[in-house]
Amino acid sequence: GAVVSQHPSRVICKSGTSVKIECRSLDFQATTMFWYRQFPKQSLMLMATSNEGSKATYEQGVEKDKFLINHASLTLSTLTVTSAHPEDSSFYICSARDKGRVIVGTEAFFGQGTRLTVV
C-alpha cells in the first residue's frame, strides 16, 4: 500500500510558540491531503482539506489563522499550529489520497500521527 510519512511523531512546545507538522506521501502523488485532530477518548475530527496549489478548506470551528496549512507540492503538506496553547494539545494526523487512482472510493492512507503537548 501507499506510504504517508508524518513528522514529528511527538513534540512538546511552550505556550505561545509555533509548531510545524509535515505530511509526505512517499510513493505516490497526493492532490488532496486531509488533516484530522483527535482529543482523548474522542473520534478523529476533520480539521481541513488541503489541495495542492490552492488554499485549504477549513471545517467549521477551526481557526484558519491559527492552523496554517500549506500544500505546495503533490507530496508535501504542512500544518503549522501558531501561538500554541495548552488546549491545542492533541493528536494530529494527516491523510492523503493517491492522485493516480481517479476512480471514486479510493482508500485513504494515513500518516503515523503527531502527539502535540503544549506546556
Place this chain on the structure above:
Amino acid sequence: KQEVTQIPAALSVPEGENLVLNCSFTDSAIYNLQWFRQDPGKGLTSLLLIQSSQREQTSGRLNASLDKSSGRSTLYIAASQPGDSATYLCAVANSGYALNFGKGTSLLVTP
C-alpha cells in the same frame, strides 16, 4: 451531516472468541467505508475497505460487511488473540473523500 456511531464502546473477551463490532451511519450516500485499527498513542492501520457497491470484504480473520441502505456495517473478528487488543475505528467517506469517524470500540482480548 454524516454521523457515525460505534457499538459497543468497549469490549473485553477471552482469547479464542469470535466477536462482532458494529458501526452505523446516518447518510447512506457514501463512497466507501473503512475499518481501522489504532493502537494506544499510534496512528491508524487500515484493515478493510468496502466500496459502496460491495457487500463485504475479508482479510484473514477479519470480515467486514456493509448494508448501505440500512446504514450499517459490522466487523467480524474470528478466533480473537491478545494481539488484537486495540481500538477499532469505523470511518465513512462521503463527497470530497474526507472521512467521518466513529468514536471507536476499545477491544481487550485476555489470554
